[in-house]
Amino acid sequence: MTARAGVVVVGGGQAGHSVVSALRGAGHDGPVTVLADERHLPYQRPPLSKKAHTDPDGIQVALVPESFYRERDIELRLGDRVAALDTAAQAVVTESGTRVPYDHLVLATGARNRALPVPGADVPGVHALRSLDDAVAIGKALGTAGNVVVVGGGFIGLELAQVAAAVGAQVTVVELAGRLLSRAVSPQLQEHLRQRHERGGVRILTGTAVRAIEGTGRVERVVTDREVLTADLVVYGIGAAPRDELAREAGLAVDDGVIVDEQLCSITDARISAVGDCARHPHPHAAGLVRLESVQNATDQGTLVGRRIAGSPAPYRSLPWFWSDQGAVKLQIAGLRTDTDEVLVVPGDSPERLAAYSFRAGRLVAVETLNWPAEHLAARRLLERTAPVFRSDLTGSTLGALARARRSVEVRT
Amino acid sequence: MPTVIFQLPDGTQRKVTAESGTALMRAAVSNGVDGIVAECGGNASCATCHVYVDEQYTERVGPPTDVEEEMLDFTAAERRPTSRLSCQVPLSDALDGLVVHVPEEQV
Numbered sequence: 065m066t067a068r069a070g071v072v073v074v075g076g077g078q079a080g081h082s083v084v085s086a087l088r089g090a091g092h093d094g095p096v097t098v099l100a101d102e103r104h105l106p107y108q109r110p111p112l113s114k115k116a117h118t119d120p121d122g123i124q125v126a127l128v129p130e131s132f133y134r135e136r137d138i139e140l141r142l143g144d145r146v147a148a149l150d151t152a153a154q155a156v157v158t159e160s161g162t163r164v165p166y167d168h169l170v171l172a173t174g175a176r177n178r179a180l181p182v183p184g185a186d187v188p189g190v191h192a193l194r195s196l197d198d199a200v201a202i203g204k205a206l207g208t209a210g211n212v213v214v215v216g217g218g219f220i221g222l223e224l225a226q227v228a229a230a231v232g233a234q235v236t237v238v239e240l241a242g243r244l245l246s247r248a249v250s251p252q253l254q255e256h257l258r259q260r261h262e263r264g265g266v267r268i269l270t271g272t273a274v275r276a277i278e279g280t281g282r283v284e285r286v287v288t289d290r291e292v293l294t295a296d297l298v299v300y301g302i303g304a305a306p307r308d309e310l311a312r313e314a315g316l317a318v319d320d321g322v323i324v325d326e327q328l329c330s331i332t333d334a335r336i337s338a339v340g341d342c343a344r345h346p347h348p349h350a351a352g353l354v355r356l357e358s359v360q361n362a363t364d365q366g367t368l369v370g371r372r373i374a375g376s377p378a379p380y381r382s383l384p385w386f387w388s389d390q391g392a393v394k395l396q397i398a399g400l401r402t403d404t405d406e407v408l409v410v411p412g413d414s415p416e417r418l419a420a421y422s423f424r425a426g427r428l429v430a431v432e433t434l435n436w437p438a439e440h441l442a443a444r445r446l447l448e449r450t451a452p453v454f455r456s457d458l459t460g461s462t463l464g465a466l467a468r469a470r471r472s473v474e475v476r477t
Numbered sequence: 478m479p480t481v482i483f484q485l486p487d488g489t490q491r492k493v494t495a496e497s498g499t500a501l502m503r504a505a506v507s508n509g510v511d512g513i514v515a516e517c518g519g520n521a522s523c524a525t526c527h528v529y530v531d532e533q534y535t536e537r538v539g540p541p542t543d544v545e546e547e548m549l550d551f552t553a554a555e556r557r558p559t560s561r562l563s564c565q566v567p568l569s570d571a572l573d574g575l576v577v578h579v580p581e582e583q584v
Contacts, residue, residue, distance in 0.1 A: 089511065108518050125518075132509040363516060364584075387522050396522060437522055438547030445551050467551065 076100025079340025082366025184277030226391030399430030554580030
């Protein structure tokens with residue numbers, strides 16, 4: 065390769081796409097290359113767990129068409145995994161043996177699913193969901209599955225449980241912890257969501273450990289410490305770990321994610337940034353470093369780094385937000401719930417609506433809503449501003465009402 | 478196939494065509510129209526695909542859905558009477574030639 069070095073992005077997911085999109089959007093005209101291990105054009109992952117997919121090309125989930133990259137002179141190299149970083153020579157080396165030099169390297173390698181640590185996890189008919197190919201394999205299996213066992217009562221598991229129920233399967237969710245979404249949402253919502261899933265015909269077994277998966281040639285049973293479940297499809301979602309091994313092997317600071325500063329630069333090498341699921345970063349809403357797995361985080365971090373490389377640096381301060389569609393339930397979260405000490409549950413203006421406001425020392429820091437997107441947006445607008453919202457501001461008032469009131473004050477002054 | 482014109486904040490415009498039934502947001506994103514973010518992928522969850530429908534077309538496009546109506550109060554750019562979330566606007570031959578204005582900010 066004789067081309068001059070430029071920006072090289074490792075990873076073609078939401079975060080990597082956001083980097084190159086922001087670079088060109090900000091007028092950066094140097095060489096830009098994306099190296100991705102999957103063969104698909106960068107695509108959205110959220111829809112993969114929210115409906116059954118059967119299109120192997122993923123036209124519906126592509127972030128942008130191929131012409132987007134061509135028109136912006138962004139080189140996409142798909143299907144060639146990066147094998148190593150040579151930080152001394154400022155180059156990456158791919159599995160096919162190609163060396164790609166860089167002036168600035170962005171790691172957007174994402175996360176990988178934790179493996180299911182039980183005998184039989186490799187029996188055909190047992191799937192995890194991460195990629196479009198995984199989603200299509202699950203979508204095809206759902207076409208004939210009668211009994212589906214979902215291992216893991218987290219976001220992915222609960223979304224897939226509803227997808228399976230919607231196509232008529234008998235669905236059982238097996239969760240090791242005593243509650244669904246035990247670390248992700250407030251306890252009040254955990255119980256509420258459980259009831260909604262059960263009313264929708266999904267069987268929920270919490271506090272239950274999977275011991276083994278059995279079947280001759282294909283999955284037939286899931287053995288738990290309570291009972292044996294018939295299954296012709298098993299899907300598991302038991303968390304993910306950052307893909308930070310390239311950084312670790314290259315000697316960068318890594319601790320469950322590539323450690324970066326507030327501008328998302330590696331603390332070891334200022335020519336390397338990390339964004340999205342693989343980055344562990346400071347955040348004004350958190351006491352220590354955090355690693356966030358969300359579309360918001362991938363998009364905002366990728367955009368921030370793209371703009372920085374194009375000449376407009378800024379610290380990362382975006383308000384975290386998240387959503388999960390579980391059948392008819394749309395759960396949305398704004399802010400970070402860590403270290404909160406009080407939760408106020410507020411009913412909405414219709415039975416399917418609910419909000420939970422979480423406080424830290426009397427100050428509102430996170431808001432969960434069910435089927436109430438306007439309240440979620442109001443929460444985001446309020447939490448993004450510097451003026452704090454206190455517990456005492458919220459007696460008998462929704463955030464929607466408060467946001468409208470505060471905005472009218474701002475307009476007047 | 479209906480044609481849509483996106484009038485961008487910098488004064489330029491982008492003309493795209495899409496099949497009937499395609500959401501206006503999807504037509505923008507698929508053609509790389511800047512300024513339509515659509516972080517949630519079209520679920521009426523994020524209000525980052527906000528557009529102002531040109532006044533000539535507001536009647537044909539119709540009013541916002543109920544959920545959208547509430548969300549439009551909290552868009553990043555100011556709400557106007559012509560505001561819609563483009564993920565909630567399906568294109569059709571009746572909307573051929575539609576002109577929409579993309580706001581300055583979405584996030």
